Amino acid sequence: MAAPRVRDLLEEAILEGELKPGERLRAEALAQRFGTSRTPVREALLQLEAQGLVDVEPNRGAVVRTFDRDDLFDLYQLRALLEPRAAALAAPRIGDGDIERLAGLCEAEDQMVANEAFHRIILEAAGSPRLLDAMRAATGIPRTFRSVFWHDERQRDESLMCHRRLVAAFTARDAQLAEAVMRMHILGAIAFLEEQWPSH
Amino acid sequence: MAAPRVRDLLEEAILEGELKPGERLRAEALAQRFGTSRTPVREALLQLEAQGLVDVEPNRGAVVRTFDRDDLFDLYQLRALLEPRAAALAAPRIGDGDIERLAGLCEAEDQMVANEAFHRIILEAAGSPRLLDAMRAATGIPRTFRSVFWHDERQRDESLMCHRRLVAAFTARDAQLAEAVMRMHILGAIAFLEEQWPSH
DNA sequence: CGGCGTGGTTTCGTATGCAAGATGGCGGCA
DNA sequence: TGCCGCCATCTTGCATACGAAACCACGCCG
Numbered sequence: 001m002a003a004p005r006v007r008d009l010l011e012e013a014i015l016e017g018e019l020k021p022g023e024r025l026r027a028e029a030l031a032q033r034f035g036t037s038r039t040p041v042r043e044a045l046l047q048l049e050a051q052g053l054v055d056v057e058p059n060r061g062a063v064v065r066t067f068d069r070d071d072l073f074d075l076y077q078l079r080a081l082l083e084p085r086a087a088a089l090a091a092p093r094i095g096d097g098d099i100e101r102l103a104g105l106c107e108a109e110d111q112m113v114a115n116e117a118f119h120r121i122i123l124e125a126a127g128s129p130r131l132l133d134a135m136r137a138a139t140g141i142p143r144t145f146r147s148v149f150w151h152d153e154r155q156r157d158e159s160l161m162c163h164r165r166l167v168a169a170f171t172a173r174d175a176q177l178a179e180a181v182m183r184m185h186i187l188g189a190i191a192f193l194e195e196q197w198p199s200h
Numbered sequence: 201m202a203a204p205r206v207r208d209l210l211e212e213a214i215l216e217g218e219l220k221p222g223e224r225l226r227a228e229a230l231a232q233r234f235g236t237s238r239t240p241v242r243e244a245l246l247q248l249e250a251q252g253l254v255d256v257e258p259n260r261g262a263v264v265r266t267f268d269r270d271d272l273f274d275l276y277q278l279r280a281l282l283e284p285r286a287a288a289l290a291a292p293r294i295g296d297g298d299i300e301r302l303a304g305l306c307e308a309e310d311q312m313v314a315n316e317a318f319h320r321i322i323l324e325a326a327g328s329p330r331l332l333d334a335m336r337a338a339t340g341i342p343r344t345f346r347s348v349f350w351h352d353e354r355q356r357d358e359s360l361m362c363h364r365r366l367v368a369a370f371t372a373r374d375a376q377l378a379e380a381v382m383r384m385h386i387l388g389a390i391a392f393l394e395e396q397w398p399s400h
Numbered sequence: 401c402g403g404c405g406t407g408g409t410t411t412c413g414t415a416t417g418c419a420a421g422a423t424g425g426c427g428g429c430a
Numbered sequence: 431t432g433c434c435g436c437c438a439t440c441t442t443g444c445a446t447a448c449g450a451a452a453c454c455a456c457g458c459c460g
Contacts, residue, residue, distance in 0.1 A: 003443070004258065026411070037445045039239075042413090046243055050250030052333050058204065059412060059451055071329070078330045085281055129271070130278045130338040133252055137337030138330040203413070226441070237415045242443085259421055259442060 003040035006030075010044050014053050014064055017144045025054060025062040053140050067145055069197055076193065078138055080186040082131060083119065087166065087182035089126035091175035098125050103167050106160060112143075112150045118163055122182075148196055155192050159185065203240035206230075210244050214253050214264055217344045225254060225262040253340050267345055269397055276393065279339055280386040282331060283319065287366065287382035289326035291375035298325050303367045306360060312343075312350045318363055322382075348396055355392050359385065 010030070013019045025045060027038040034041065045062045048054045056062045098121055105121075108114035123135055149155050162185035169178035210230070213219045225245060227238040234241065245262045248254045256262045298321050305321075308314035323332055349355050362385035369378035 028411075038412090039444055039446090043243065043246055043443095046246055047250055050247055050337065052330070061412065061452095074328050074330045078328070078334060081281060081285055082334070128274050128278070130252075130274045134278060134282070134334035134338040137250065138334040228441075231415095238442085239414055239416090243413095261422090261442065 003036075003043055006034050006036060006040045007044035007047050009034060010041075010048060011051070011053065011140075014048070015140070015143055017142045019064050021064045021066040021142065023064045025064065027061070051136060051140050052138060067141060069199070072141070072145060072193065072197075073190065075139055075141060076186060076190045079135075080183060080190060082135055082139075083123070083186055084179045084183040086123045086126040086128070086131055086135075087169075088175040088179035089128055089131070090122050091170055091173055091178040093127050094122075094125040094170050099167060099170050102163070102170065106163050106167065111156060111160065112147065115159070115163075122166070149189060149192065152192070152196075155189075158188055162188070203236075203243055206234050206236060206240045207244035207247050209234060210241075210248060211251070211253065211340075214248070215340070215343055217342045219264050221264050221266040221342065223264045225264065227261070251336060251340050252338060267341060269399070272341070272345060272393065272397075273390065275339055275341060276386060276390045279335075280383060280390060282335055282339075283323070283386055284379045284383040286323045286326040286328070286331055286335075287369075288375040288379035289328055289331070290322050291370055291373055291378040293327050294322075294325040294370050299367060299370050302363070302370065306363050306367060311356060311360065312347065315359070315363075322366070349389060349392065352392070352396075355389075358388055362388070 010019075019025065027041045027045070030041045031038045045054055045056055049056045049062070053065055054062045055065050102118060102121055105114040105118045123132055126132075149159065162181055165181045166178055166185075169181055210219075219225065227241045227245070230241045231238045245254055245256055249256045249262070253265055254262045255265050302318060302321055305314040305318045323335055326332075349359065362381055365381045366378055366385075369381055
C-alpha cells in the first residue's frame with residue numbers, strides 16, 4: 001500500500017476520533033492495520049506531526065496530540081485571524097462555480113460536514129499558498145471538538161446565516177463584507193465556546 | 201548520526217543558500233554528505249516539505265522549493281498578518297529578560313542575523329503554540345531573499361527604529377503600540393520590496 | 401516498608417536490499 | 431533531418447534486519 005494513503009487514513013482516523021487524543025501510536029500496530037511495514041507509517045507520523053495532529057518524541061514514539069481548552073481557543077483565535085483574510089482575498093477572485101458550490105453547501109443536509117467543505121473552498125479561492133500552508137499546519141483538530149457547535153440550534157442558525165451572507169458577499173465581490181462576516185462567524189464561534197466552556 | 205540533526209543541517213543548508221532553489225536533492229548524495237543512510241534523509245525531507253522548504257513529488261524525488269516574486273509577497277503578507285498579532289499577544293506576557301535580549305539585539309553588529317532572533321523571541325513570547333506552528337510552516341525562505349533589505353541604508357535604519365520602538369512598547373506593556381509598530385515594520389518591508397521589485 | 405538497581409521485553413531508529421517507477425540517450429523509422 | 435519508442439541506468443519507495451534506547455517488573459538493600 002502507498003505511503004500517502006497511509007497518511008490520509010491516519011489523518012482521517014484521528015480527525016474522526018477513532019484514534020483518541022493521548023492514544024499511543026505504535027508503529028508496528030499501525031503497520032499491520034494498514035498492511036504495510038513500519039516505514040510508511042513512520043513517514044506518515046512525521047508528516048502528521050508537522051500538521052499538529054500527533055506528537056512524536058524521539059525514542060519514545062508518537063501519541064495523538066491532546067487538546068485542552070487553551071489549545072482550542074488558541075486555534076480558533078488563529079482562525080479568526082487567518083480566515084477573514086482568506087475571505088477578503090477570495091472575494092475578487094472566486095469563480096462563479098465555487099460560489100454556486102458554496103450556495104449549495106448552505107442547503108446541505110449535514111451542515112457539520114458541509115461546513116468543512118465551505119471553509120476549505122474559501123481558503124483555496126483566496127489564492128494564497130502560504131495562507132493555506134499556515135491553516136493546514138495549525139488548525140487541524142479532531143471533529144469531536146467541533147461537534148459541540150452543532151448541538152445548539154441558535155449556533156447552527158447563526159452559522160448558516162453567516163454562510164449565506166458570505167455567499168452574498170462573494171456574489172457582490174465585496175471583500176470588506178466577506179472579511180467582516182467571516183470575522184464575525186469565527187469570533188461568534190469563540191464566544192459560543194466561551195459560553196459553553198467558561199475559563200473557570 | 202541522528203535524524204533530527206540531519207533535518208537541522210539540511211534546513212540550514214537551504215536557508216543559507218548552499219542548496220539553491222530548484223536544486224535536486226538526491227537521497228543517496230545527501231546521505232553520504234551527512235554520513236547516514238537514506239532513511240533519516242527521507243524523513244528530514246518530508247519534514248522540510250511540511251515546512252515549505254522543499255517540494256517532494258512521489259517517485260520523482262525532492263527539490264529545493266523555488267521562490268518567485270509572488271511567493272515572496274504572499275509570504276510577507278502572511279507575516280504582516282501574523283506577526284502584529286504575535287507582538288500584541290507578547291506585550292503583556294513577555295519577560296524582562298526577553299526584553300533585555302531584544303534591546304541587546306538592537307545593538308548587535310550583524311543586524312541581519314540579529315533580526316531573525318529578534319522576531320523569533322517575540323513569536324515565542326506570544327505564548328500561542330498554533331501561531332508558532334503557522335509561522336514555521338509558512339514563512340521559511342532562504343536568507344538570500346531577505347538580504348536585499350540589508351543593502352539599503354534607509355531600510356536598515358527604519359528597521360532598527362521599529363525594533364527599538366518595539367522594545368519601548370514591550371517595556372511599557374503596550375499591546376496596541378507593539379502591534380501597530382510590528383505591522384508598520386512588516387508592511388514597510390513589503391513596500392520596500394515593491395520599490396525594489398515592481399510588479400511590471 | 402520503600403526506594404533503587406538490574407534483566408528481560410518491547411519499541412524505536414537506522415542501515416540495507418530489492419522491486420517498481422522515472423530518466424536519459426540511442427537507434428529506427430517516417 | 432526530425433521525431434518517436436525502446437532499453438540501460440539511476441532513483442525512489444517499501445520491506446526487513448539489526449543495534450540501541452526506553453519500559454516494566456522483580457528482587458535486593460537500606
